[in-house]
Amino acid sequence: MNPNFIKLSEIKKIYTMGETVFSALNGISLSIARGEFVAIMGASGSGKSTLMNIIGCLDNPTAGTYLLDGEDVAKNNDKELAQIRNKRIGFVFQSFNLLGKQSALDNVMLPLLYSGLLRKNRGKIASEALEMVGLSTKLRNKPSEMSGGERQRVAIARALVNNPEIICADEPTGNLDSQTSHEIMEILLGLNKKGRTIILVTHEADIAGYAQRIIRMRDGGIV
Numbered sequence: 001m002n003p004n005f006i007k008l009s010e011i012k013k014i015y016t017m018g019e020t021v022f023s024a025l026n027g028i029s030l031s032i033a034r035g036e037f038v039a040i041m042g043a044s045g046s047g048k049s050t051l052m053n054i055i056g057c058l059d060n061p062t063a064g065t066y067l068l069d070g071e072d073v074a075k076n077n078d079k080e081l082a083q084i085r086n087k088r089i090g091f092v093f094q095s096f097n098l099l100g101k102q103s104a105l106d107n108v109m110l111p112l113l114y115s116g117l118l119r120k121n122r123g124k125i126a127s128e129a130l131e132m133v134g135l136s137t138k139l140r141n142k143p144s145e146m147s148g149g150e151r152q153r154v155a156i157a158r159a160l161v162n163n164p165e166i167i168c169a170d171e172p173t174g175n176l177d178s179q180t181s182h183e184i185m186e187i188l189l190g191l192n193k194k195g196r197t198i199i200l201v202t203h204e205a206d207i208a209g210y211a212q213r214i215i216r217m218r219d220g221g222i223v
């Protein structure tokens with residue numbers, strides 16, 4: 001197992017808005033092993049999503065280095081970064097971020113659009129992913145025709161469909177009731193047991209309890 005699969009060194013993120021300069025991350029050094037399940041906790045505004053977005057290659061740090069599987073992420077251009085995100089990382093967000101007018105199946109097929117697979121094969125892989133999260137009877141439902149937990153399971157199926165090594169979940173249970181939250185966490189735990197590296201942001205201690213390690217943030221640093 002590679003203990004430095006994700007390796008951040010002295011990562012800083014500074015937001016500049018006109019005259020105002022705000023340091024959201026002030027020199028984070030952190031390693032996450034391949035196959036590890038970590039939870040990031042901390043008060044609102046402490047920098048959790050900022051850190052998660054950098055780990056997920058959705059955003060660039062202002063300073064510091066990020067090695068993903070030994071490769072310097074900063075060396076990639078925008079197109080290469082988009083490929084890394086598409087192939088290696090799956091995202092799950094609090095607000096699900098599904099396309100409201102499209103069926104569950106179409107939502108899950110979306111990340112496969114650039115895979116070069118035929119539509120028929122994309123459909124097959126997407127239905128298998130939906131089956132894995134227990135939604136084989138809801139393939140044709142639109143998000144508005146599903147419960148919150150079902151929507152989040154569609155989002156998880158979409159995050160999985162490219163078989164990513166890393167799953168970044170930013171408060172995936174933030175909009176769900178307690179029982180549904182635990183169902184979602186069991187799915188993430190199962191994926192971790194199959195070898196996926198999971199990075200979870202949460203405010204809730206019992207949800208963080210699914211992780212092997214808890215990283216606590218305060219004011220842009222790790223405590």
Ligand SMILES: Nc1ncnc2c1ncn2[C@@H]1O[C@H](COP(=O)(O)OP(=O)(O)OP(=O)(O)O)[C@@H](O)[C@H]1O
Binds near residue numbers: 015017024043048049
């Ligand atoms: N695009 C931006 N421009 C300016 N400031 C930003 C931007 N994004 C985030 N920030 C600031 O950076 C800090 C960290 O934000 P971040 O979203 O990482 O917090 P968080 O820990 O995820 O909080 P929450 O628990 O509320 O989601 C906050 O003070 C926020 O206001």
Ligand SMILES: [Mg+2]
Binds near residue numbers: 048049050
């Ligand atoms: Mg956040």
